[in-house]
Amino acid sequence: GQQVMQIPQYQHVQEGEDFTTYCNSSTTLSNIQWYKQRPGGHPVFLIQLVKSGEVKKQKRLTFQFGEAKKNSSLHITATQTTDVGTYFCAVPMHMLTFGGGTRLMVKP
Amino acid sequence: EPEVTQTPSHQVTQMGQEVILRCVPISNHLYFYWYRQILGQKVEFLVSFYNNEISEKSEIFDDQFSVERPDGSNFTLKIRSTKLEDSAMYFCASSEAMAGFPSTEAFFGQGTRLTVV
Numbered sequence: 001g002q003q004v005m006q007i008p009q010y011q012h013v014q015e016g017e018d019f020t021t022y023c024n025s026s027t028t029l030s031n032i033q034w035y036k037q038r039p040g041g042h043p044v045f046l047i048q049l050v051k052s053g054e055v056k057k058q059k060r061l062t063f064q065f066g067e068a069k070k071n072s073s074l075h076i077t078a079t080q081t082t083d084v085g086t087y088f089c090a091v092p093m094h095m096l097t098f099g100g101g102t103r104l105m106v107k108p
Numbered sequence: 109e110p111e112v113t114q115t116p117s118h119q120v121t122q123m124g125q126e127v128i129l130r131c132v133p134i135s136n137h138l139y140f141y142w143y144r145q146i147l148g149q150k151v152e153f154l155v156s157f158y159n160n161e162i163s164e165k166s167e168i169f170d171d172q173f174s175v176e177r178p179d180g181s182n183f184t185l186k187i188r189s190t191k192l193e194d195s196a197m198y199f200c201a202s203s204e205a206m207a208g209f210p211s212t213e214a215f216f217g218q219g220t221r222l223t224v225v
Contacts, residue, residue, distance in 0.1 A: 044216070095139075095153060
């Protein structure tokens with residue numbers, strides 16, 4: 001069946017270092033969404049990518065959709081303690097199917 | 109800002125008991141969902157609901173689960189005979205159009221933490 005894999009599962013970084021999480025699908029996607037879940041919180045929508053090769057930026061966050069529309073990445077430049085949380089990609093399978101998430105921990 | 113609200117925030121129940129988790133989706137949204145998240149794990153799709161009927165469900169959503177929209181505002185998830193492995197955070201979500209469609213984001217509630225003892 002269709003699968004979406006997300007790596008890494010965990011990432012510890014020193015404050016100020018960069019962070020990247022990757023999402024890979026076995027099939028071509030119509031679009032991909034990214035959500036952030038703070039510790040003890042609920043998933044909150046960050047962004048949606050639709051076009052092949054699309055790159056979108058939100059301040060220190062850069063989101064990319066692969067040319068083949070099978071993979072995506074989220075890159076955070078110069079992490080801050082407020083970036084702590086789990087970042088999920090979500091794809092339209094069974095409505096919205098979440099990747100396993102990447103838990104980001106930032107050491108001050 | 110409109111938000112999805114869920115009650116209770118925490119529910120403790122004995123194994124074998126029935127529980128009902130309640131949600132009030134955003135008022136102009138048409139699609140409603142239940143997801144669950146076992147502690148530290150991924151967010152898993154349970155069921156989607158549109159036009160007063162289930163539109164999609166996962167293999168997790170077996171006969172012990174049911175959903176209902178008893179009135180114009182509430183959306184409920186019932187677990188008939190809870191098991192220990194049902195312990196998880198249950199999130200309700202809603203969207204204007206089918207979540208995952210371009211330009212359609214899902215709005216999540218704060219969740220209900222269900223603990224089965």
